[in-house]
Amino acid sequence: MSLIAxxxxxxxxxxxxxxxxxxxxxxxSGIVTEAALFGYLLFSYYYVAVQQHTGSWPPELPSLxxxxxxxxxxxxxxxxxxxxxxxxxxxxxxxxxxxxxAAIVLGIIFVTVQFFEWHNKAFSIQSSAYGSLYFxxxxxxxxxxxxxxxxxxxxxxxxxxxxxxxHRHSYVSIGTIYWxxxxxxxxxxxxxxxxxPYLTGRS
Numbered sequence: 425m426s427l428i429a430x431x432x433x434x435x436x437x438x439x440x441x442x443x444x445x446x447x448x449x450x451x452x453s454g455i456v457t458e459a460a461l462f463g464y465l466l467f468s469y470y471y472v473a474v475q476q477h478t479g480s481w482p483p484e485l486p487s488l489x490x491x492x493x494x495x496x497x498x499x500x501x502x503x504x505x506x507x508x509x510x511x512x513x514x515x516x517x518x519x520x521x522x523x524x525x526a527a528i529v530l531g532i533i534f535v536t537v538q539f540f541e542w543h544n545k546a547f548s549i550q551s552s553a554y555g556s557l558y559f560x561x562x563x564x565x566x567x568x569x570x571x572x573x574x575x576x577x578x579x580x581x582x583x584x585x586x587x588x589x590x591h592r593h594s595y596v597s598i599g600t601i602y603w604x605x606x607x608x609x610x611x612x613x614x615x616x617x618x619x620x621p622y623l624t625g626r627s
Contacts, residue, residue: 451598455605462609466616469557482554483547486618494537495614501530502607509600512593524580531573538566565613572606575599
């Protein structure tokens with residue numbers, strides 16, 4: 425694992441694309457690709473939403489009872505991972521481990537609450553176009569959160585073993601960027617499925 429950490433922290437020469445680790449550019453490319461995927465999915469929702477429907481769209485007004493606190497949990501997790509990354513940059517292992525661990529716990533809470541949210545829905549992925557879009561989009565986001573938790577878990581283990589510090593923290597920054605991306609995507613998903621029905625009126 426130390427070899428992987430060394431590769432993750434390798435820096436580009438001056439005069440090249442930049443001074444970030446090569447893994448940073450790979451993560452940025454992946455984020456652009458995934459952002460396009462979610463963009464297409466959300467566009468599909470809005471496209472279908474403006475069409476004529478035989479029933480109500482959405483089939484029920486979304487409840488914010490679980491979704492709003494869960495959104496706050498994910499936003500707090502972004503603050504936690506930022507705190508952990510700052511600790512890595514400053515060489516403060518306590519801050520680093522605490523921030524990463526807190527982000528992992530909050531991510532697990534988000535996933536758990538999301539499963540309860542799914543369970544409480546009166547519709548399914550097969551019941552309507554809305555149900556199909558809802559479970560597909562939130563399911564893709566859920567998969568990205570789980571991947572993010574695994575990334576943060578690996579960062580936590582490597583940090584605990586002392587692989588990162590003020591001069592070697594690129595991998596921590598790369599994982600932080602991915603986690604922030606997950607949070608930004610959720611804000612778009614939350615606004616689309618939980619806020620717009622109240623703004624436009626249920627049709």
